[in-house]
Amino acid sequence: MHLNITPYYAAVLALLFIILSVRTIKSRREHKVAIGDGGEKSILRASRVHANFSEYVPLTLLLIAMLEIQSYSHWIIHGLCIGFLAARIAHAYGVSQTNENFKFRIFGTATTINIIAICAFLLLAKPFLIGA
Numbered sequence: 001m002h003l004n005i006t007p008y009y010a011a012v013l014a015l016l017f018i019i020l021s022v023r024t025i026k027s028r029r030e031h032k033v034a035i036g037d038g039g040e041k042s043i044l045r046a047s048r049v050h051a052n053f054s055e056y057v058p059l060t061l062l063l064i065a066m067l068e069i070q071s072y073s074h075w076i077i078h079g080l081c082i083g084f085l086a087a088r089i090a091h092a093y094g095v096s097q098t099n100e101n102f103k104f105r106i107f108g109t110a111t112t113i114n115i116i117a118i119c120a121f122l123l124l125a126k127p128f129l130i131g132a
Contacts, residue, residue: 003065003068003069004068004074005068005074005077005078005081006061006064006065006068006077006081009061009064009081009082009084009085010061012085013057013061013085013088016053016088016089016092017050017053017054017057020046020049020050020053020092021050023046023049023050023096024043024046024047024049024050027040027042027043027046027047028043030042031043041098042098045095045096045097045098046096048095049091049092049095049096052091052095053088053091053092056088056112056116057088059116060084060112060115060116060119063116063119063120063123064077064080064081064084064115064119066119066123067080067119067122067123070123070126072122076122080115080118080119083111083115084111084112084115086111087107087108087109087110087111087112087115088108088112089108090104090105090107090108090111091104091105091107091108091109091112092108094106094107094108
């Protein structure tokens, strides 16, 4: 009933969050914009990548941690975490590009939503699974 896996992925995601924060701050400084995007597409993209990350990461990590606390297989936890990390990196990369390749954004979004759905299903199904 310990969290042995999720905290490491949370730490990696926290470092990615810092990188996205610094990119947004740098873009604001470069264009001398304190609040909002000032009509600068680079600031808008950087701030949306950062905001989207902060919208999805906490809930998803919480759901994965709950699965780990419920003693789901470490393979399931690693699989969800690796998939989620890949999704967030792909999404951040895709949306950050001025000439956006939507494949990265679509992969990131679809994978994130699917991981949230899988977590929710597993948490709801736990009482009904064999050996639960």
